[in-house]
Amino acid sequence: MAGVQFGYKLMSETTGPRELVRNAKLAEEAGFDFVGLSDHYLPWLESHGHSPFAWSVLGAIAETTERVGIATGLTCPIIRYHPTIIAQAAATIGVMSEGRFTLALGAGERLNEHIVGYGWPPVHQRHEMLREAVEIMRRLWEGELYSHSGEYYEVESARIYDLPEEPVPIVIGISGKKSATLAGELGVGIMAVEPEPSLIKDWKAAGGEGSRYIELSFAYASSEKEGLKIAHEYSKFGALGWEVLAELPGVKGFEGATKYIKPEDLKDSIPHGPDPAPYIEHIKKAIDAGFDRVVLLGAGPDQAGFIRFFEKTLAPELRGLTQKGQSAKKKKK
Secondary structure, three states: OOOOEEEEEEOOOOOOHHHHHHHHHHHHHOOOOEEEEOOOOOOOOOOOOOOOOHHHHHHHHHHHOOOOEEEEOOEOOOOOOOHHHHHHHHHHHHHHOOOOEEEEEOOOOHHHHHHHOOOOOOHHHHHHHHHHHHHHHHHHOOOOOEEEEOOOOEEEEEOOOOOOOOOOOEEEEOOOHHHHHHHHHHOOEEEEOOOOHHHHHHHHHOOOOOOEEEEEEEEOOOOHHHHHHHHHHHHHHHHHOHHHHOOOOOHHHHHHHOOOOOHHHHOOOOOEOOOHHHHHHHHHHHHHOOOOEEEEEEOOOOHHHHHHHHHHHHHHHHHHHHHHHHHHHHHHO
16 A cells, blocks of 8 residues: 555536636645546536636646646547647646646547547547557657657647656556556556456556556535435436446436436445545555555535545545555565
8 A cells, every 4th residue: 555645536527617726726735645637528417517628727726736746537639639739738737737747548438529520439449549649749748840640640840849857647547458458558557447456457467557546436425315415416427337438429418328327326336425434445445456546536516525524534544544554565575
């Protein structure tokens, strides 16, 4: 458990831009190690009600905070964005944050990418597009004039002038062996939503190295009943599974697909209410699986309450867990 960090998820689908920046500052003050911001064009559900431009918010967070790490979670650089644009955007946030930024990438969801009318390729093609996009970004971060004519992208005489002292670290979202292998072959970190040890095993087998992020959902409230209600209202879309999440084309589709998901269907998968024990158990499972960057997503409107719950109740126990793990490791040596 040595070296484990805890992050706060800024869910842009449920929060406006100014509040996202305020929450990032609150998370820093509460002792979170980093914050992660989702990069959506549309929310998952109508009840979410927000979806500001992530890169404007990231710039404000970089300027407003001083210590906390900053990451996307996730950005898709293959359709809605051209990889040259994300390379420039990430470099700028890297400079503004003075090296605190991590670029977490994924192969995207139809929900966000369909808006530009370029179609929605099958997953194997999206993976190859992502591979080429990463290669382009890495070359541009060398700071030289660069042109590229590839299978999916053209780059003509591009150069990024404002670069951080060190290249921005890359993390790739994974959900199975193919995406884990892709991340391993590219030599980048990973981000998952399931505490599945086999994902790390497949990634390492393909040569993977770097940070191992996992995002976990919670629903903090003053009672279990209220917590489960919040989990259902804000997080029921997650019960559909990644294969569905990546393919539905719009908010109405998600509203229809989640129509028959009941609160009790989420009872065992999303820790909820005021008791810290289920939260700690859920997080410990992820750490034991081998993840070293744990992103805590608190569903619902009371983000300040969730941040305080982490600071006052969860953090002391979680830090104790990691310190014990570190001590045990030293004794073993």
